[in-house]
Amino acid sequence: MNISEKGFEAIKDLLYKMADDQLIIGHRNSEWTGLGPVLEEDIAFSSMAQDKLGHSQALYDVLSQMGEGDPDTIAFMRNAEQFHCCHLVEYPIGEYEFSLMRHFFFDNAELLRFEMLADSSFEPLSFIAKKIKGEIKYHSMHADIWISQLGSASEESKIRMQNALNETFPLALGVFEKGIFEDVLKSEGIFEGEDVLKERWMSAVSQIIEKAGLKLPEVNSITPSLGGRRGKHTEYLQPLLDEMTEVFRIDPSAEW
Amino acid sequence: MYGNAYIDPDQTPNKLTQDEDPARLAEFEARIEGGDKIEPKDWMPKEYRKQLIRMIEQHAHSEIIGALPEGTWITRAPGFRRKLALMAKVQDEVGHAQLLYSAAETLGKSREEMINDLISGKSKYSNVFNYPAETWADTAIISWLIDAGAIVNQLANSKGSYGPYCRALERICVEESFHLKYGHDNVVFLATGTKTQREMVQDALIRWWKPVMHFFGPSDNISVHTKTLMKWKVKMASNDEMRQTFLNMYVPKIWDLGLVIPDPNLKKNESTGLWEYTEPDWEEFKRVINGDGPCNKERLAVRKYAEEKGRWVRKALLRKDAEYVTPLV
Numbered sequence: 001m002n003i004s005e006k007g008f009e010a011i012k013d014l015l016y017k018m019a020d021d022q023l024i025i026g027h028r029n030s031e032w033t034g035l036g037p038v039l040e041e042d043i044a045f046s047s048m049a050q051d052k053l054g055h056s057q058a059l060y061d062v063l064s065q066m067g068e069g070d071p072d073t074i075a076f077m078r079n080a081e082q083f084h085c086c087h088l089v090e091y092p093i094g095e096y097e098f099s100l101m102r103h104f105f106f107d108n109a110e111l112l113r114f115e116m117l118a119d120s121s122f123e124p125l126s127f128i129a130k131k132i133k134g135e136i137k138y139h140s141m142h143a144d145i146w147i148s149q150l151g152s153a154s155e156e157s158k159i160r161m162q163n164a165l166n167e168t169f170p171l172a173l174g175v176f177e178k179g180i181f182e183d184v185l186k187s188e189g190i191f192e193g194e195d196v197l198k199e200r201w202m203s204a205v206s207q208i209i210e211k212a213g214l215k216l217p218e219v220n221s222i223t224p225s226l227g228g229r230r231g232k233h234t235e236y237l238q239p240l241l242d243e244m245t246e247v248f249r250i251d252p253s254a255e256w
Numbered sequence: 257m258y259g260n261a262y263i264d265p266d267q268t269p270n271k272l273t274q275d276e277d278p279a280r281l282a283e284f285e286a287r288i289e290g291g292d293k294i295e296p297k298d299w300m301p302k303e304y305r306k307q308l309i310r311m312i313e314q315h316a317h318s319e320i321i322g323a324l325p326e327g328t329w330i331t332r333a334p335g336f337r338r339k340l341a342l343m344a345k346v347q348d349e350v351g352h353a354q355l356l357y358s359a360a361e362t363l364g365k366s367r368e369e370m371i372n373d374l375i376s377g378k379s380k381y382s383n384v385f386n387y388p389a390e391t392w393a394d395t396a397i398i399s400w401l402i403d404a405g406a407i408v409n410q411l412a413n414s415k416g417s418y419g420p421y422c423r424a425l426e427r428i429c430v431e432e433s434f435h436l437k438y439g440h441d442n443v444v445f446l447a448t449g450t451k452t453q454r455e456m457v458q459d460a461l462i463r464w465w466k467p468v469m470h471f472f473g474p475s476d477n478i479s480v481h482t483k484t485l486m487k488w489k490v491k492m493a494s495n496d497e498m499r500q501t502f503l504n505m506y507v508p509k510i511w512d513l514g515l516v517i518p519d520p521n522l523k524k525n526e527s528t529g530l531w532e533y534t535e536p537d538w539e540e541f542k543r544v545i546n547g548d549g550p551c552n553k554e555r556l557a558v559r560k561y562a563e564e565k566g567r568w569v570r571k572a573l574l575r576k577d578a579e580y581v582t583p584l585v
Contacts, residue, residue: 157568
């Protein structure tokens with residue numbers, strides 16, 4: 001299928017939001033380095049963080065080929081309002097159950113998203129998606145196992161996990177916030193759209209949540225945390241970016 | 257990454273082998289002499305077990321505490337390449353801790369006990385991690401020179417007598433050699449970069465030279481005690497020998513980059529082949545190892561915070577019918 005000029009604008013918007021999500025969640029997950037509840041989890045979060053960073057880099061690379069800046073400049077030189085990540089990825093790591101629940105909701109959505117994108121009419125994206133979905137499969141497996149384990153392990157773990165679920169669910173719904181080009185993405189076969197993704201995601205996560213003995217809130221009763229896709233962010237994003245770019249901005253033209 | 261185990265000089269030598277069956281002891285020593293590795297279920301003198309637990313445990317603690325000063329720079333690493341490399345590097349260090357705790361567990365002390373002893377201050381870790389990584393350049397110097405020092409020590413110890421520790425060290429050394437390459441590459445970029453970058457890395461070298469010289473520990477007190485540990489291949493080289501090896505390999509490389517080492521007396525004596533240097537301040541070394549360094553409190557507080565914060569997860573994972581199983585290494 002031929003992609004129109006508008007289609008390319010839509011692809012850029014889609015790539016930015018996905019790459020920004022991956023970069024920011026990778027950055028957050030890396031904050032567990034040295035602090036995990038068991039050494040093995042420390043190592044697991046670090047592995048996933050490295051994958052996420054690699055995914056964001058690969059997506060920024062496609063943007064570079066479409067005429068945007070190089071990945072380092074895109075990632076390290078924009079302000080918060082120029083980012084299109086969702087609110088879910090922006091929050092500080094918090095307690096382990098928060099990070100785990102975020103990881104569960106996010107990676108199940110990402111697995112399905114990249115599975116859908118593997119059929120995209122935009123070949124560079126479908127090529128990357130095929131590779132990335134193979135890696136994310138292990139991320140979602142990791143999350144699913146932990147949710148199942150901790151959802152019913154002890155009274156304390158059950159309460160913690162349910163509270164984390166209640167806290168993260170409105171944020172997780174913000175993953176599916178539509179961008180301004182949603183219709184173009186669908187009509188040109190680039191991406192089937194956020195509604196389809198959300199429906200598949202609900203079906204996937206609700207099964208695991210139920211098996212874990214936890215309860216998903218009634219989705220219609222929840223107000224999703226929206227705005228991220230249009231540059232409106234939580235108070236946490238700009239400080240994260242300030243920290244992330246602290247050294248890079250000493251001299252952006254220098255080779256580090 | 258790790259320097260050398262700190263051996264208590266006050267321990268009397270005859271304690272090492274008292275109460276041991278002389279025939280078994282002779283057989284044990286003959287095996288080591290012949291190059292055999294001692295395995296977890298083999299007979300070993302009590303003191304051999306004790307010294308090894310202490311040494312491997314200190315090494316494991318050093319890895320996990322060593323992840324902290326560099327770990328704080330993951331979120332600030334400039335650019336994808338450095339960010340990814342530093343994440344992988346620090347992750348390796350945590351992986352080394354996991355490997356080493358397992359090796360120590362084969363001698364009969366559980367990981368939980370060891371970590372509790374770390375937090376309570378009962379067991380030690382490498383002194384260098386009680387110094388702060390003030391700038392990005394400090395992480396470059398640590399990755400290059402501290403990891404280089406660790407390789408000198410660990411290569412020596414990988415030829416030791418205890419099988420699980422040697423096997424862990426062999427694997428660790430391969431990973432550390434990547435860290436060294438990463439650290440060197442990072443230092444080269446800074447040392448050949450802009451004026452600001454060159455100043456950053458020179459300042460970091462000045463800050464880190466003292467910990468680097470402290471890294472291998474003070475000159476050994478060549479007591480009967482040390483000789484026995486060397487005979488048992490628990491200790492493989494003297495602190496001074498390792499310091500000399502390190503200086504010989506790395507001082508020329510540092511000078512090649514145009515960096516200045518803050519010791520006017522540092523030079524190689526061509527007739528002896530040995531490096532001469534200003535004697536490091538061993539009083540400071542002792543003060544820091546005993547808790548009074550710039551970051552001791554902070555490092556232990558972070559570790560304690562992580563342990564306490566994660567306790568519910570570990571408790572939740574424990575099944576009622578679970579039994580403790582020593583890992584196979």
